[in-house]
Amino acid sequence: MKKPPIVTSISTAVFSLFLAGCQSVPAPEAILPVPQxxxxxxxxxxxxxxxxxxxxxxxxxxxxxxxxxxxTFNPARLDCEQWVQTFVNSGMKGVILTAKHHDGFCLWPTQLTEYCIRNTPYKDGKGDIVRELSDACKKYGIKFAVYLSPWDRHQANYGTPEYVDYFYKQLNELLTNYGDVFEIWFDGANGGDGWYGGAKDVRTIDRKTYYDYPRAYKMIDELQPQAVIFSDGGPGCRWVGNxxxxxxATNWSFLRAGEVYPGYPKYRELQYGHADGNQWVAAECDVSIRPGWFYHPEEDDKVKTVDQLTDLYYRSVGHNATLLLNFPVDRNGLIHPTDSLNAVSFHQRVQKELADNLLSSAKVVASDERGGKFKVRAATDGQYxxxxxxxxxxTSADLTFTFTQPTKMNRVMIQEYIPLGQRVKSFVVEYKEGDQWLPVKCNEETTTVGYKRLLRFETVETEELRIRFTDARGCLCISEAGAYYAPDATENYTSATSELRTFPFAILGVDAEEAKKCSDKNDQTTALISGKEIVxxxxxxRTIHSFYYLPDQSEYSKGLISSYELSAGTTEETMQVVxxxxxxxxxxxxILQNVYFSPVEARYLRLKxxxxxxxxDSLGIAEIGCQ
Structure with missing residues (x-):
């Protein structure tokens, strides 16, 4: 028998030793909680x-x-393929459709209510937009999901056990008739005092128990086990609190199990998660490309710019969350050209900024290394x-990258291997200037990492970059690290108030300087006015026909008006509700709220x-006005 060449034998032996060495190094133990x-x-x-x-x-x-x-529902040119092509070209991996919003109208031909697409002129009542969109997603290779509002302002039996049964029959229809869904979206807006059928009504429910959500989880696990369930507190993913x-910038993928529920009053903390949480519930950032969620013609010139959308990407995906970008389909049944163009251009901008990972060709040294297949080069191999x-x-270690020549950069990306848990508590990014290590200049804290952290900073030119992990919940598990150079973009954001027009006015009984804040076209100044009405x-x-109100725009908005009454008259004594x-x-x-009414002759206007x-007990007003 012919013997193999000596070189081959030696190579095989070395490779076998390498494999044995890799296998002898155990993987880190998972740190709970961990994701499914x-x-x-x-x-x-x-x-x-x-x-x-x-x-x-x-x-x-x-x-x-x-x-x-x-x-009134009659889109003349509805084309779900146009929607999906827009999403594909914008880099979106799926779409969630509002199959039923709070008004109770259903976009599929359900037999459970007459308040559905069967009774519209669209396709002579034979349309099914849920199916049309699901089919378009299959055709173009993206995922499909559904939003089903638990709150229903149309159903007369809302607030009773009978409505809950109705809701679950609707959910069953959506889960069984339209193929795989990747997410089920349960809105946190859930009943209570409100307007039903055009009249004020009070239907008090216990948001924690009324819908019997464990019943939903069981149904979804049986019918769509791959689906992630969204609500304020998960269990699959959580609302981000805005x-x-x-x-x-600090964003843990954890919540304390059983604490957050629909309508959770401490919802602002959902932006950050619970550092001591025991359930994996990562954040989803929902935002509309326009001020409103549904289409309004007057918002055609208020579409978020490419700069604004790019900024949101870094502050959502780049902050260990996902980005759910809303497209308000217009009355023709199409995504407006401006929305489409800006979304596609935003995706191209992000791709361009993060195209060339400068660290993939740099020399890298780690201050600590587990060995085996967990060596440092795994952090820049492009494989998650x-x-x-x-x-x-x-729980603290450094990665030092050395370039062959001075290199410009202004972005850093870090990813943890989250199947073993989220670990990093804090990190620092530094560059070498001469013999000194200096921190990069950025405008946010460098704390958590999670699935992905993107850091933007002032451009530096250096031959060495260092990422220092200064604290963690356990040993480090870093899947990827990257550095990029993106030409500095000018961020021209248009204020929501920049083009507002109003007749000159005074607010009776209010300090003049405070009142000026209501019409200075600066949405960052807010007048806090005692009481619950102003004149x-x-x-x-004047002949007036419209009124606008921009509430307090600060993070913890104060004095927000939920329901209103607007009166007008030529004297204070003769004002009538308009x-x-x-x-x-x-x-x-x-966002900016607009109220339109039949033209009326008036000098005085009362907002109550x-x-x-x-x-x-006070009103928070950034801007008001009338025309």
Whole structure:
């Protein structure tokens, strides 16, 4: 028998020793809590689309009352493939459709209610937009998911056990008739005092128990086991505590089990998670590409810019969350060209900024290394499933990268191998200038990492970069590290108030300097006015037909008006009500609110809060005005 060459024998022996060495180094133990495989796959999607479309689209509403006529729903050119092509070109990995919003109108031909697409002119009542979008997703290779509002302002039996059964029959239809869904979205806006069928009504429910969510979890696990469940507190993924599209720079993927529920009053803390949490519930950042969630023609020139969307990417995906970007489909049934262009251009911008990982060709040295397949080079091999790990008990360590020549950079990316848990508590990024190590200049704390952390900083040019992990919950498990150079972009953000127009006015009984804050076109100044109503004096009789109100824009918005009454008259004594209603979703999305009414001759206008978001005894007003 012919003997193998000596060289081959030696090579085989060396390779065998290498494999034996790799196998002899055990992987780090997981640190609880850890994600399920489907939660890891969900976070790898990074960005996906939201679609708000329904009767609200055709009736200029955000939260419909459940009284709009289904015959008003008639998109002449609806094309779900146009939607999906936009998402694909924007780098989105899936889409979530509002199959039923709070108004109770269903976009599929359910047999459970007449308040559905069967009774609209669209396709002579034979349409099914849930199916059309699901089919388009299959055709173009992205994932599909559904939003089903637990709150229903149309159903007369809302608030009773019978409604809960109805809700679960709806959920069953959506889970069994449209193929795989990657997420189920349960909105945290859930009943209580409100408007039903166009009239004020009180339907008090216990948000913690009324919907019997364990029943939903069991149904979803049986029918769609791969689906991640969204609600304020998960269990699959959580709301981020705002509708502005960003997570905290410190963002733990944990919550304390059983503590957060729909309508959780400490919702702001969801931006950061619970450092001591015992359940894996990563954050999802939902935000609309326009001020509102549903389409409004007057917002065609208020679409978020490429700069704004890029900033949100870094503050959502780059802060250990996912980005759920909403597209308000227009009344033709299409995504508006401006929305589409800006979304595609934003994706191209991000791809360009993070295209060339400068660390992949740099020499790298670690201050501690577990060895085997967990050596430092695993952190720059472009493979998420491989990772550099430190030895057990080593919770701080440095990665030092050396370049062959001075290199410009202004971005750093770090990823942890989250199947073994989230670990990093703090880190520092430094560059070498001469003989000194200096921290890069950025505008946020460098604490947690999680699935992905993106850090933007002032451009440096250096031959050495160092990432210092200064504290962690256990030994380090770093899947990827990257550094990038992105040409500095000019961030031209347009203020929400920059083009507001109003007749000159004074506010009776309010200090003049405080009142000026209400019309200075600066959304960062807020007038806090005692009481729950104000009277505006226009100085002379005017013909007015509209009123606008921008609430407090600070992080912890104060004095938000939930429901209102607007009166006008030529004298204070003769004012009569010209409009009343609610400022829908103002707590979570405190955008500019516009009220339109039949033209009236008036000098005085009274805004009265008939209901406050937080029962405050003062009004927080960034801007008001009338025309």
């Amino acid at each position: 495989e489907k939660q890891v796959n969900w976070q790898k999607m990074e960005t996906y689309a939201f679609v708000h479309f329904g009767l609200n689209t055709f009736n200029d509403r955000e939260w419909g009352y459940g009284d709009s006529d289904p015959k 509708e502005s599209g960003f997570a905290g 499933e491989t990772y550099w790990a430190t030895n057990d008990g080593v 505006i004096d226009l100085g002379e009789n 409009a009343q209603g609610e400022f829908s979703n103002i707590r979570n999305n405190p 809060a008939t209901r406050m978001v937080d029962e405050s």
